[in-house]
Amino acid sequence: MSYREPLSPRLRRLPWPSVGRVERSLWLVVGITLAGDLLTTYVGLNAGLTESNPVARAAISQFGFVALVAVKAIAVGIGVACRPLLPREYTAVVPAGLALPWVIATLLNLSLFV
Numbered sequence: 001m002s003y004r005e006p007l008s009p010r011l012r013r014l015p016w017p018s019v020g021r022v023e024r025s026l027w028l029v030v031g032i033t034l035a036g037d038l039l040t041t042y043v044g045l046n047a048g049l050t051e052s053n054p055v056a057r058a059a060i061s062q063f064g065f066v067a068l069v070a071v072k073a074i075a076v077g078i079g080v081a082c083r084p085l086l087p088r089e090y091t092a093v094v095p096a097g098l099a100l101p102w103v104i105a106t107l108l109n110l111s112l113f114v
Helices: 006-013 022-048 054-063 063-083 093-112
Strands: none
Touching: 022 063, 022 093, 054 063, 063 093
């Protein structure tokens, strides 16, 4: 086998996880609400509001807003890493568990601007 083999045949041999339609939709919600939470938090912090989550507040005060992005990325990474540990019927729990608090946080953040 040559190291010059095209990348796509190698990728086709990898065991890609099967993601159903519901789980795919939930991952989309995760992405949208993650972006919404980050955006509304950023705008709120710049407007003089404070972060209510003590862990995020400490991270932001020490490292800036990029720390909040890192905390969210770590949460998604843990979810993606733990997903294969669940039975296939329950894998949608991972994006649902990530999306729900971010939906609530985004809505709460938006309510502060009204």
